[in-house]
Amino acid sequence: MIDWHRRSVWFASTGLAVVLHGAPAYAQDTGGDGGLQEIVVTAQKREQSLQDVPIAVTAVTQDSLQANRIFSVNDLSSIAPGVTVKPSPGGSSVPVFTIRGQSSFGVVPGSDKQVSIYIDGVYVSSPRGSIFELPDIQRLEVLRGPQGTLFGRNATAGAISVTTRDPTGDPHIKAEASLGNRNAYRYRVTADLPQMGPFTAFGSFVRNYRRGEVRNARGGLIWDRSSSRYGVQVSPNWLGTIDSNSYFGAVKFEPSDSFKVVYKYDRNEDEGTPDVTGIVGYDPAFAGLPALVGNILRPLYASQELYVRADGKRPNVATNGFTVPRTQTVQGHSATATWQATDSLTVKNIFAYRKSSVLGPTPIDGISSLTFTQPALVPYATLVAFSSIGSPGIPNAAAAQAAIPAFARQLQPLVGQRFLLVAAQSASTSRQWSDELQVNFTTGNLNATAGALWFHSKDVAGGPDGLQNTLSFPTFVPQNGAIPLGNEGIYNNKATSVAAYAQLEYKFTPQLEAVLGARITRDKKSSTFTYNSRGPTGIVSPDMMVSPPDFKKTKPNFLVGINWTPNQDTLVYGKFSNSFVSGGSTGGIPYEPETAKSWEVGVKADFFRNKLRTNLALFHVDYNHFQQSQSTSTVASAALALPILTQLYGPVVANEILPKLSVFVGDQGKVRARGFELEVTAAPTRGLTIGGSLSYVDISFPFIEPGVLAANGGRLDVTARPEWTASAYGAYETQPLFGEATLSLRTDAFYQGKMGFAANPDLQIFDWNRGAAQVDGYWTINGRLALRHLPIGPVDAELALWGKNLTNRRDATTALFTPFSTSANYVPARTYGVDLMIEF
Template identity: 25%
Template sequence: MRNILKAALGSAAAIAMAAPAWSQQVAAAPDNDLLPDIVVTAERRESRLQETPISITALGAAQLENQGVRTVGDLAATVPNLTSTTGPQGSADANFFVRGVGQFDFIITNDPGVGVYVDGVYLGRTVGALLDSSDIARVEVLRGPQGTLFGRNTLGGAISITTRQPEIGALSGQGRATYGSRDRIDLDASLNVPLGDRAALRVSGVTRNQDGFSRNPRTGVVFGRTERLGGKAALLFEATEALTVTLSADYSLDKSNPAPAVLLDILPLPFFPADARADLFNPNDFYRSFASNSPEARNEIYGFSGTIAYDFGGATLKSITAYRNLDSFSTSDPDGTGYRLYDQQATTVQNQFSQELQLSGSLLDDKLEYLLGAYYFREDADQTLFLCFAPITPLPTARGNACNTWTQGNAQITNSYAVFGQARYKTEGGFSLTLGGRYTWEDKDIVSNQLFDFRPAGFEAAPGMVVPGFPAPIVTDLASSLSFRKFTPKIGLEYAPNRDLLVFASYAKGFRSGGFNGRIIAPQASVPSYAPDTNDTFELGFKSDIVPGVLRTNITAFYSKYKGIQQTISDPAVQFRVANAGNAELYGFEAEVALNPVRGLRFNAGIGYTSSSFEDVPVNVGPINGNRLPFSPEWTVALGGEYRVDLGNFALTPRVDWRFQSRTFFTAFNLPLEQQDPYGLLAARITLTDADDRFSLAVYGENLADAKYFTFGQNALQAQGVAYNYIGRPREFGVTAGFKF
């Protein structure tokens, strides 16, 4: 660890010492494009990125478009030490990992380890959280625990999304249309309408459609289709010079189906068809899948929020009130064969209400900045899991044909309360001290029911009938409650001799409450549960505009103790459960560089390194001591460059991006058939714009080298007799036309 920290900080020091000489060489050619000041809200108030003592990557709307970010899940292609997966069930699920901390399970009894926020509102579920980028103004990826200001389930970090807001006094609008490979047709538009001198309305809408990229050669069924639409309306009202009210409503319907699983291996179990191995994955026909069920997915989401801010002069009081509703259904076939070995359905209905109050301001001639707050969150979630497995007849071809069934229903209510505060005191010499803390109360209540039915098809409607040779249906119905309390502190020391240099050191703690095991494969006397996990992180960082407008370098080194890790594991006795899988030592760095050497030429680079390994693992978890954490590649690299060429009334901007990710394990067991070897994704775009940037025409290519890769997988040979992976998207091309007024 010491060598990694020395390397990261040594690089920062070398760049800092070289800055004066380098500055004299390139020194600000008068026509040089400037690196813009980026305003972020990582500390729940607006501040310059370069003055914010947190490891952050911030991307604006133009960067998102130029780098081909269609959904927030695509951020992993641009942000160091960030990975993501849709997981085993849904095409619209957003499971993020930051520095190895996260969660890939979609079940409602498991909470994410990286929180997703939209305009300050926390999204309680990863299901359906794969948000579209169409009307996003800015995305901030905050690395490291954010338990003080953001709160629950941010022990790995937070993804903070800011949508475009109404603007008073300006009639404006924009639209884009895309046509691409596999009949991709995307349309999005937005309109900002002033309503007098004190109000404005902004409306936006988007639709995404694209054919799938994987096909079952026997049935002709196509997997991986995109079918999504949504819209948002926001009303801004400045009642007085001090009082501002923003009301918003959004709706989205995603019927995209997930990428299919492919079968990597299968054991000769007596209840498996003898010819199931004929459906094994063929790397020479990468996008072929024999999945037995017709892919289905439907995620309908809507929400309302109201933000009220009142400026008292020296302080501002803000209220954020929000309600959200999710209705989700999806199917999957994890085994990837033409037989109904493990067909799964999941139905999720969730609603949440949240209320946050913030009081922020400054005292002592602006030397002391503070933010105080209180938070309440309630979630009501119902989920039904249906698993059809171990076929009784050899060739079931339609839903409902003979198979053993297991149905799990979970109805969970979560109430979370918190009070928090953070203050920073600045001295005359450029030093400042930050202290913060949050106290959280969290209660969870569940009613869990299970139905085990091993009778042949056709007897489901006769619950009292016993079939010779098959056990009678087993039904259990259990209730349980859990309560958790935790204080999460933050301490920071910063030194900023001028606006172009910031050095900071910090300690922060993250916390995720415990929960219930929502998959009870065998009858139980009570609902099994697991304990909270925590993440204590130390950071040492450096941010510098070494040559203002020309070279920007941000480097952060970190060391974390991740304790009581909540991990979904494959267990031969119960198939899948969540366990506290010991502890882990995490250390590494993020380094981001932006360079504008001459007018129109831009380069960006982001490098992340994370070392992770399980330790102190309980015996009943399994042999994972020393293994890497899931979705924690040792290296992530993102390189990009573009050059804007002026052509009189037009400008042409070619851009190239390359993303590399070292070997990634999908589960804690690090088995050979549940990992992705190192791979890179190459993308390019050429954009033609008019002199006023009002019209644009772009040609793009994604995954240009046609890399073949997996996004998730499990070697469940011991628990289920199969090993399977989910396939990633192939190469594609397209053209986008846009306008603004």
């Protein structure tokens, strides 16, 4: 077998050779004013040309945002090489990023994520606070690889930087309306006010609705959470519905050319429904469960329609009766003051406050809820009898057997009630405050960036106000939908972080530059976990609380790099950098900071008078103490957590806490990622732009924590991380057809390579769920055709047709394996429609 180094060099050099070999064809057709425009990014905390930045960064342009319907970070999958994004299983749709072999969840309360998200320079700490629509994006940058020096902690895989526009002071109104399939409509209004002295301002509103793509066979069920602030909710008839309102406003105060303050406010209200969770299959014999449990589930599964889709593709109908519309609000305030002290010195301060609140109940098993039927009564009475009196094989087993008829009579009222197996209804509220001071100094051969940051956050997560966050077997709910109290677990987390950083770039010669960066971060986290239990009689025990020791850690980050510019159109760079994700504990289960050490070599080159652009990066990253979210509803994760909890609190308390934790962070060990990323863009002739990307990553586990390996049956495969991703696009705009009207066409295609979902196929893959073993590589295709600059009186208009996932791929994006069934989530269905936009 060819070793990785030879293989990566071969792939990278072949890709670059293909680009250079094809270049003369572009050079031959250079008529007109064609050429690639300069793209400005802020990947190093100051505005620079994309080609001058020694970072693997992709800048998503306005045309790409429009053509691919990118409205939130969840829409960014494959837009940059090696980057995939998917909503996490569960109703809150937390984005799960995969960049350079690192999969970033951050769904465990109090934990952090490996891909940081920034809005106008403000770090968004809560993953549940990162799902929102911003209507006025000016720049969107995807930074790949550790970004610990300038962007700080929690960026071991990369960072997403969103920059919104400032007010212009020019009176202007822009209105957009869109109609699409599945009753979709989206409209947006943006109004810029005229300048009033030193003040300028604008505001935007977006209304977005689209009916879901999968019918819910259990729609209409009432769920009563009156004990909480969420009240009575109804399960929807359609799954995957978008239903949101977004608000955005900005005010700029600029009393002089050297000083300005920009205040921005964003708010997103989301009442959409979670995407479908489908069932791939179940074990008719329930061989992985105790016989008494299997005897209950067998008649339940057999008596009801489950809409099993054994091929692992998105179904048309699903039984997701526990799902209800999300209740989600995300909002933020920021104030950015900028002082241009001299031509060489700029001082900036960013103060911000953000808040998010979300509840998104959803099934995890793909079927909740079922109706408890008569054939399951005696098997359930048998389980209760043996659990209450004895177990098979011990002296009082005969007494338990004799008591079964009495228990069956007592439990008869349960027939007809709803029966939940594994269903999530976690709620969370997060608040954060931050202030960052930045100083940029440029003179002669030196560029210097320095800063200091203070950050503080509070969040509460768990079941909604007295309810269990993960409802598991056996949970009965009466037909009136009143969800029982008890078995509650509530996390209260606080985090404070202070940091200082500096980066120096010094030119020894016009061609040779050295980069040195450092950051020091002090983290402190405190938490409590409060829980209670609901006994067989329905009585809820008093609250119990565990208070783990505070987590305190000071961590440094470094960056050392060399930049070489042999000519004005070429940058060759090499660097070493490191980063970390903060540690902490979940209910007392500790986890160490995750660290990343990265080597990267890159080339950025423009050819033929800016008609061809090629950016190539080769990387090697070692992650240590890889933080992997774990669910206590799975056997492997429960086996991993129970010994730790037992050591902390003793066996009795440990067994009480385990099901109420729901999720925790586990230390998987070490992960190694090596690969390359290639981006190519060409403008061979006026009006035509073509481009694409190709990335490969080889992922391995040099060391796996023994407890993790044992809990997974001695085998741990790479899951949910494709080795190959690619993209291709073409955009063409004609000369004016009449007046100033032009025709614009853009098509984008994104490829995600084959990936597996089973960490241990020997234990998890059987004939009945083989469709979830892996997903083969596939392309998704988007397109947009627009007639621009249509003159309608004084109004400039644009009319467009668009489509997304035109081939209607139905592939799975995640799969969850349990001892008795397998569930999955999927690529969103095809959408298409028409846009009308006017400006005046």
